[in-house]
Amino acid sequence: MATYDSFGATYAHTxxxxxxxxxxxxxxxxxxxxxINVGAGAGSYEPARTTLAVEPSQVMIxxxxxxxxxAVQAVAERLPLRDGAADAVMALLTVHHWSDLAAGISELxxxxxxxxxxxxxxxRVFRERFWLLSDYLPEAAAFEDTRAAPTDxxxxxxxxxxxxxxxxxxxxVDGFAAAYWRRPHAYLDPGVRAGISLLTQADEDTVAPGLARLANDLETGTWHAQHGELLTLDTIDVGYRLIIADN
Incomplete structure (x- = not known):
């Protein structure tokens, strides 16, 4: 599987x-x-109280x-930190990249x-409510099935x-997978897709036909006929969740 060293070079911008x-x-x-921020990437969402970031990719650091x-270069499954090193540990949009979920959570x-x-x-919610996966990229949704960590x-x-x-x-303004749910043309932009691991890690031959259908549906008005009601919404719940545990 590709790593952020190979596709994460634009994350500070996207x-x-x-x-x-x-x-x-x-x-x-x-x-x-x-x-402590684990799987910290380029540092998004770190509060001023952050004392250390842990990130495996030097490109991201x-x-x-x-x-x-x-920042220290290390993985969640083997944190180079003492027990009780900080009041809180956060891990944002990273657990799906870990090789051993149980080990990583144990370390947190x-x-x-x-x-x-x-x-x-x-x-489950993501697949059902996010039109890009359900209508255009079901193969990418299947890829997500293999790496998404069930919230329960x-x-x-x-x-x-x-x-x-x-x-x-x-x-x-954070260009993760569902960020452009009301701006469908954005998914046709290679620069936007470069900041979405769902699209960069899936095989290009897999996603290209779906993106071509999206481009056609936007040109013909089919997308708006099917999803125009989204244009009246200010926010949407497509399954993103904060999991908060007192230790």
């Missing part, structure tokens, strides 16, 4: 933190004194802007003194957790 999602993440962290917390719990916050998605399993591994829906605003 994956900027959305302030509304940031506010929800920071509220979930609560009144903690320090935070190199994109971290000046002034953020220091070991390092966090009081709270673990994970941003992920419920694959995450809660079990955390020893119990609450789940909060994360509504995606229509003008979301």
């Amino acid at each position: 994956r900027r933190p959305d302030p509304r999602i940031a506010a929800q993440i920071h509220a979930a962290l609560g009144d903690v004194t320090d935070v 190199a994109q971290r802007p000046p002034g953020l917390a220091p 719990r070991r390092v966090a003194r009081s709270r673990v916050v994970i941003l992920t998605w419920d694959q 399993r995450l809660a079990d591994l955390l020893g119990g957790a609450r789940q909060e829906p994360v509504l995606i605003p229509h003008d979301c």
